[in-house]
Amino acid sequence: MLKRISALILAGATALTMAGCSGGGDGDSSASNGSSGGGDDKIVMGFSQVGAESGWRTANTKSVQESAKEAGIDLKFSDAQQKQENQIKAIRSYIQQKVDVIAFSPVVESGWDTVLKEAQNAKIPVILTDRAVDSKDTSLYKTFLGSDFVEEGKKAGQWLVDQYKDSKDTVNIVELQGTTGSAPANDRKAGFGEIISADPKFKVIASQSGDFTRAKGKEVMEAFLKSNPKIDVLYAHNDDMGLGAIEAIEGAGKVPGKDIKIITVDAVHDGMQALADGKINYIVECSPLLGPQLMDLAKKVVKGEQVPPRVVTEETTFTQEQAKEALPNRKY
Amino acid sequence: MTRFLRHRLFWPVAILVALLALNLVFTDNFFRVQMKDGHLYGSLIDIVRFGAPLILVSLGMTLVIATSGIDLSVGSVVAIAGALACLQISDLGDQNSIGGVLGAVGIALALSVVLGVWNGLLVAGIGIQPIIATLILMVAGRGLAQLITDGQITTVNSSPYKLIGGGYWLTLPFSIIIVAVVLALTAFLTRRLALGLLIESVGGNAEASRLSGISARGVLITVYTFCALCAGIAGLMISSNVSSADGNNAGLWIELDAILAVVIGGTSLAGGRFSLGGTVLGALIIQTLTTTIYSIGVPPETTLLFKALVVTIVCLLQSPAFREKVFHRRRRPQAPSPVTEEKVRVSA
Numbered sequence: 141m142l143k144r145i146s147a148l149i150l151a152g153a154t155a156l157t158m159a160g161c162s163g164g165g166d167g168d169s170s171a172s173n174g175s176s177g178g179g180d181d182k183i184v185m186g187f188s189q190v191g192a193e194s195g196w197r198t199a200n201t202k203s204v205q206e207s208a209k210e211a212g213i214d215l216k217f218s219d220a221q222q223k224q225e226n227q228i229k230a231i232r233s234y235i236q237q238k239v240d241v242i243a244f245s246p247v248v249e250s251g252w253d254t255v256l257k258e259a260q261n262a263k264i265p266v267i268l269t270d271r272a273v274d275s276k277d278t279s280l281y282k283t284f285l286g287s288d289f290v291e292e293g294k295k296a297g298q299w300l301v302d303q304y305k306d307s308k309d310t311v312n313i314v315e316l317q318g319t320t321g322s323a324p325a326n327d328r329k330a331g332f333g334e335i336i337s338a339d340p341k342f343k344v345i346a347s348q349s350g351d352f353t354r355a356k357g358k359e360v361m362e363a364f365l366k367s368n369p370k371i372d373v374l375y376a377h378n379d380d381m382g383l384g385a386i387e388a389i390e391g392a393g394k395v396p397g398k399d400i401k402i403i404t405v406d407a408v409h410d411g412m413q414a415l416a417d418g419k420i421n422y423i424v425e426c427s428p429l430l431g432p433q434l435m436d437l438a439k440k441v442v443k444g445e446q447v448p449p450r451v452v453t454e455e456t457t458f459t460q461e462q463a464k465e466a467l468p469n470r471k472y
Numbered sequence: 473m474t475r476f477l478r479h480r481l482f483w484p485v486a487i488l489v490a491l492l493a494l495n496l497v498f499t500d501n502f503f504r505v506q507m508k509d510g511h512l513y514g515s516l517i518d519i520v521r522f523g524a525p526l527i528l529v530s531l532g533m534t535l536v537i538a539t540s541g542i543d544l545s546v547g548s549v550v551a552i553a554g555a556l557a558c559l560q561i562s563d564l565g566d567q568n569s570i571g572g573v574l575g576a577v578g579i580a581l582a583l584s585v586v587l588g589v590w591n592g593l594l595v596a597g598i599g600i601q602p603i604i605a606t607l608i609l610m611v612a613g614r615g616l617a618q619l620i621t622d623g624q625i626t627t628v629n630s631s632p633y634k635l636i637g638g639g640y641w642l643t644l645p646f647s648i649i650i651v652a653v654v655l656a657l658t659a660f661l662t663r664r665l666a667l668g669l670l671i672e673s674v675g676g677n678a679e680a681s682r683l684s685g686i687s688a689r690g691v692l693i694t695v696y697t698f699c700a701l702c703a704g705i706a707g708l709m710i711s712s713n714v715s716s717a718d719g720n721n722a723g724l725w726i727e728l729d730a731i732l733a734v735v736i737g738g739t740s741l742a743g744g745r746f747s748l749g750g751t752v753l754g755a756l757i758i759q760t761l762t763t764t765i766y767s768i769g770v771p772p773e774t775t776l777l778f779k780a781l782v783v784t785i786v787c788l789l790q791s792p793a794f795r796e797k798v799f800h801r802r803r804r805p806q807a808p809s810p811v812t813e814e815k816v817r818v819s820a
Contacts, residue, residue: 349775
């Protein structure tokens with residue numbers, strides 16, 4: 141027993157140093173004594189976050205932490221620093237701590253079967269948040285709470301169709317894709333393509349990956365501007381690539397939002413600011429604030445109630461006017 | 473003609489020309505350079521502008537490789553320098569104050585130098601293998617960059633800072649002017665003064681150099697420091713170009729591109745000899761390849777395969793052994809002794 145506890149503390153310490161996050165400190169130290177009894181009726185949730193790679197992710201973390209506090213759920217939080225092995229370690233330590241429910245945002249899609257089976261054998265329900273896993277055995281997790289990226293692409297496409305419904309001219313579209321092969325990139329492209337393919341006047345004349353970063357978004361857009369003399373619309377799979385592209389468009393002596401209409405996805409703070417400034421025309425929200433929904437699901441799952449296998453995050457869209465209104469109250 | 477063919481920079485130049493010719497066929501107006509808003513504008517300008525950070529990092533890498541070392545930490549230094557500069561500037565009351573921006577740039581470059589000295593001490597002072605010594609900073613440095621930016625993308629709005637990577641001076645991109653200055657300085661120091669000879673001699677045989685009175689340790693620390701400084705400047709360019717610092721993605725994998733540029737340029741990984749001109753060509757080839765992919769519209773799913781194919785061809789053409797096999801009928805009479813890529817042995 142003593143061996144086990146010391147191993148646990150060691151594991152916790154390693155996880156902490158690797159994660160380098162100060163916030164999780166108190167949660168982890170209380171883990172070894174508090175949860176093992178399981179006598180009190182407070183639900184204990186182990187949550188493994190991808191990392192802190194963007195404002196979006198930080199807002200996601202905050203939302204989970206705050207709503208756990210509100211819902212009276214004891215949250216054990218760990219940061220995986222974008223590494224799957226850290227995340228697997230964290231989940232294993234939650235299994236050892238016998239938490240009531242495990243939630244995590246998988247860093248990558250594959251390679252989760254073993255650790256999820258361990259959780260299943262320990263009879264701990266698992267909820268996926270934000271990102272899916274490609275496991276064929278869907279009984280390994282209770283539900284997947286997250287955005288529907290295809291739907292986001294469709295919303296972007298629908299706005300475009302509405303904007304140009306009175307025009308008969310060809311609309312030349314360039315697309316900045318996310319990281320090649322990632323789920324948001326694939327799905328946002330597919331959803332968008334599905335809607336605009338209904339009308340042949342919409343033409344995607346160039347589509348390249350900008351890796352979800354500003355630097356690449358700018359570089360790719362520069363090349364697009366030179367090789368395609370007439371671009372009407374830019375569709376970027378996230379705000380950051382759109383922001384990079386805006387700089388390229390301005391550098392080419394064109395006015396972003398007017399000469400070239402811009403649609404992006406995410407609605408992070410800098411993107412909303414650009415939308416309010418009129419440089420972006422439309423943003424489809426990909427909301428990180430899924431904490432309250434997650435806590436509701438967790439309570440149901442722990443009680444043993446049935447939950448739908450797929451829950452979509454509540455999300456909206458923003459026009460320039462809506463952005464001006466919403467901007468002061470945005471959490472991220 | 474044969475002398476021309478046998479020049480060590482012939483193949484890199486030929487490849488660059490071939491890539492540009494590909495664009496001539498596939499992309500309209502690729503070679504058109506026009507004036508826009510008082511500066512030059514066109515695809516060729518883009519290539520040098522976006523290639524500037526890679527050229528800088530590769531220059532530093534060339535000298536490190538010439539000492540038969542390697543520096544894997546440049547990508548992390550890129551991220552740290554950009555992050556620190558943007559953090560400083562975002563704390564300024566007036567982000568457009570030139571003094572404040574210069575201060576931020578100074579602090580970022582000073583930290584880069586410190587990181588370079590750290591690498592140099594690990595390699596030369598303690599004697600850790602370069603690939604391991606710099607791996608430490610490669611892994612830890614990105615964490616440091618994230619710590620500085622708090623894991624966020626730090627956005628700044630400063631026109632003096634913007635000049636470094638995204639601005640123009642005398643119609644030319646400012647970044648390429650910086651590169652020209654650093655290149656001229658490096659060429660002067662290594663080719664006009666004895667430094668280049670010392671570097672090559674340490675790379676050829678560090679022990680023999682030490683016995684003949686060269687301070688091998690000092691030379692090594694100097695090149696690692698120079699390499700980190702170059703990476704630091706590149707980091708400022710990359711973050712300045714988009715007016716933001718991204719600790720996660722800035723300079724990601726640039727070390728691999730830089731090593732590739734050095735190798736394409738004809739510098740041997742075994743050390744002992746180097747070519748600055750070749751490295752610049754190598755970096756330009758890589759950037760031209762990237763721009764070509766965007767311009768001619770290679771689908772993103774096949775981009776990496778396309779790059780791999782081109783790089784394989786480039787490396788094969790660069791290899792004297794391969795050329796000897798393929799072209800040997802034509803070349804053997806004129807060139808009885810092929811260029812050997814062996815280590816240069818320095819005898820005292």
